[in-house]
Amino acid sequence: MVGVAQVEQPVPTSATPDRHRVAIIGGGASGVLAALQLLTGSDDTGLCVTVHEATGVLGRGIAYGTSDARHLLNVRARHMSAFADVPSDLLDWARRAGRDPDPLGFLPRMDYAAYLQDTLAAVADHRLTISAGRVDDVVPVPGGFELHTRDRVSTAATVVLAYGNQKPQALAVAGADLAELPGYLPNPWDLGAIRALPADATVAVVGTGLTAIDTVITLLEDDPGRRAVMVSRHGLLPFGHIEQQSTAWVTQVPDGPLTADGLAALVRAQVEAARLQGVDWRNVVDGLRSSTQAIWRRLDLDERRRLLDRYVRDWEVRRHRMAPEVAERIDGYRRAGRLTVVGGGIADVDVRSARAVLRIPELPEPVLADAVVNCTGPLTDVSRSDDPLLQALQARGLVVPDPLRLGIDSTPAGEVLGRDGDVVPGLLAVGPPRKGTLWESTAIPEIRTQAAEVGGAVLARVVAR
Numbered sequence: 398m399v400g401v402a403q404v405e406q407p408v409p410t411s412a413t414p415d416r417h418r419v420a421i422i423g424g425g426a427s428g429v430l431a432a433l434q435l436l437t438g439s440d441d442t443g444l445c446v447t448v449h450e451a452t453g454v455l456g457r458g459i460a461y462g463t464s465d466a467r468h469l470l471n472v473r474a475r476h477m478s479a480f481a482d483v484p485s486d487l488l489d490w491a492r493r494a495g496r497d498p499d500p501l502g503f504l505p506r507m508d509y510a511a512y513l514q515d516t517l518a519a520v521a522d523h524r525l526t527i528s529a530g531r532v533d534d535v536v537p538v539p540g541g542f543e544l545h546t547r548d549r550v551s552t553a554a555t556v557v558l559a560y561g562n563q564k565p566q567a568l569a570v571a572g573a574d575l576a577e578l579p580g581y582l583p584n585p586w587d588l589g590a591i592r593a594l595p596a597d598a599t600v601a602v603v604g605t606g607l608t609a610i611d612t613v614i615t616l617l618e619d620d621p622g623r624r625a626v627m628v629s630r631h632g633l634l635p636f637g638h639i640e641q642q643s644t645a646w647v648t649q650v651p652d653g654p655l656t657a658d659g660l661a662a663l664v665r666a667q668v669e670a671a672r673l674q675g676v677d678w679r680n681v682v683d684g685l686r687s688s689t690q691a692i693w694r695r696l697d698l699d700e701r702r703r704l705l706d707r708y709v710r711d712w713e714v715r716r717h718r719m720a721p722e723v724a725e726r727i728d729g730y731r732r733a734g735r736l737t738v739v740g741g742g743i744a745d746v747d748v749r750s751a752r753a754v755l756r757i758p759e760l761p762e763p764v765l766a767d768a769v770v771n772c773t774g775p776l777t778d779v780s781r782s783d784d785p786l787l788q789a790l791q792a793r794g795l796v797v798p799d800p801l802r803l804g805i806d807s808t809p810a811g812e813v814l815g816r817d818g819d820v821v822p823g824l825l826a827v828g829p830p831r832k833g834t835l836w837e838s839t840a841i842p843e844i845r846t847q848a849a850e851v852g853g854a855v856l857a858r859v860v861a862r
């Protein structure tokens with residue numbers, strides 16, 4: 398398993414970066430996929446890769462670091478290969494590793510971490526170094542960058558940012574900071590804190606997306622005495638996947654000027670056309686997947702903003718769907734009266750007898766909660782992040798938020814754009830940070846393609862220099 402850190406030797410800060418040395422910041426899925434591409438494409442280039450991972454364990458990150466086997470992938474196994482050009486790679490691994498090799502199935506997410514670790518281990522050699530520890534600063538120097546962690550400085554000619562998803566932003570209701578509430582849990586991915594709640598706890602889960610679904614499963618599955626109230630402004634749960642239909646639907650978007658309203662009307666019309674042919678709407682949504690990035694880039698900034706304001710919720714609950722087994726569990730909790738899902742948001746909060754009292758306009762009685770879990774989704778506005786690396790990169794002008802605050806400004810090819818609007822030579826990004834430029838940039842099918850492109854660009858750069 399690629400989990401054991403090889404400790405890097407400190408280097409003098411005056412050392413000129415070796416042009417062959419690439420540093421990847423973040424060892425979640427994005428960092429591992431980028432490392433795989435660099436190692437498999439670079440036999441005779443002399444390239445060396447250091448993956449800096451805060452936890453020291455690669456392949457997990459937020460998504461696949463869950464310790465709950467009931468947290469499933471929300472994408473079918475046949476679409477989750479690490480390599481776009483070897484679609485069977487995950488299924489072959491599953492067969493070898495004694496996991497379920499069903500191409501239409503949804504594997505436990507922790508199995509996906511094992512797959513990434515095994516796949517990297519199979520190509521890892523002297524060219525790969527794993528550096529355990531958080532990178533706090535990246536300093537441009539002639540020929541590349543210095544990377545600063547708490548106790549050492551290293552250099553690299555090229556840096557790939559793969560820092561992934563951030564914790565949710567702090568919650569406030571009517572001016573009150575929810576962090577002040579008793580039982581407030583700011584990190585929904587801290588399953589230890591959720592498991593430690595009392596067996597008869599009533600828990601307010603703020604958010605109704607896929608992370609909130611995970612929280613509810615960990616919370617309710619183990620202790621039948623627990624109850625949960627999921628609350629968000631819209632109160633919409635993700636839809637479930639259904640049996641895969643054999644009919645593939647190619648969702649056409651004609652050339653020419655495009656607006657958010659026009660796009661929404663077009664998708665509605667396609668859904669209706671599909672329905673008339675007995676094809677489920679899910680095929681229309683999935684049929685847009687390969688062109689989503691191009692569509693996003695055709696919209697001007699105002700239209701992108703309108704898309705986010707008017708349509709994003711309806712899109713997200715259809716696009717990011719639950720595995721059928723997960724949807725069944727959620728239905729079961731609701732039927733048993735253990736889970737309430739409600740929209741309209743929280744009107745105000747109070748504290749009574751060490752419990753949080755949440756007034757939710759759509760419920761007749763206030764919710765008396767033993768705990769409140771922030772499941773509002775990753776913070777995307779880097780200008781509001783308290784992450785030391787993101788703060789340092791912005792202070793140095795090496796990264797800026799994209800105009801919609803969905804990530805960092807970058808070119809479609811993943812080159813990072815600095816404060817002056819120019820490409821920062823040698824600084825690239827993979828994964829969720831590129832959402833503002835590409836919109837679809839957070840799931841494996843897109844990330845593996847980005848990793849391959851960035852890998853190619855890095856290798857070309859090494860050879861050219």
Ligand SMILES: Cc1cc2nc3c(=O)[nH]c(=O)nc-3n(C[C@H](O)[C@H](O)[C@H](O)COP(=O)(O)OP(=O)(O)OC[C@H]3O[C@@H](n4cnc5c(N)ncnc54)[C@H](O)[C@@H]3O)c2cc1C
Nearest residue numbers: 423425426427451458459460470471532561562828840841
């Ligand atoms: C709960 C959840 C479930 C998901 N399920 C799926 C799914 O089923 N299928 C799918 O395709 N997509 C899924 N996704 C989408 C997900 O964004 C991607 O699949 C992928 O996991 C993103 O990986 P990442 O490495 O970019 O980010 P992350 O998983 O956030 O990993 C980033 C890593 O970088 C490290 N790091 C961050 N900053 C530093 C630093 N300064 N120094 C050193 N290390 C650092 C972190 O410790 C972490 O390990 C899910 C997302 C979430 C949040």
